[in-house]
Amino acid sequence: MNLRELLLRTRSYRRFDESYRIPEAELEALVELTRLAPSARNQQVLRYIIVSDKETCDAIFPNTAWAGYLKDWNGPVSGERPSAYILVLKDRDLTSNLYCDDGLAIQTIMLGASEKGLGGCIIGSFSKQALLEMFNPGENYEALYLIALGKPIETVVIDEIQNGDIKYWRDDKHVHHVPKRPLKELILTKNDTP
Structure with missing residues (x-):
């Protein structure tokens, strides 16, 4: 598949086959791709929390908001929810300015997911405080984005x-x-x- 085809497949998917569980190793491989992406000043300031178990995915879901333009839709129903998440964090001890690192890393993850036959949705509207409390990464970390992942069914x-x-x-x-x-x-x- 060429880059254009990969980009056409890399859409924001919001409905998934929730029974398909993404192995933790596949999520680690997606984060590994971000190490290969460019980084402003080569500071590599982003950190990631990966979630693949159903119990934690279920705990994350109520802290998310979905598809702001679809006013009559409250998000995916049970059975169509993400089967994995990647929480993207900034290490504030390393920088106060991301420049473009977040966009480069997130697109890299999304392209990698598409290449594997997965789909995702970049969520900016989520309870950052609730997820920081859930995972407790430390005070120097700021939650930026949540990437929902799964096998698309739409x-x-x-x-x-x-x-x-x-x-x-x-x-x-x-x-x-x-x-x-x-x-x-x-x-x-x-x-x-x-």
């Missing part, structure tokens, strides 16, 4: 933006649609700039 497609609307949506067959801007809107020419 279809996610990319659409062209219609009427400037960027909000993702689901159709009556539960296909998840993600509008993307056209390339001509992203690349500025000298005629577009002041």
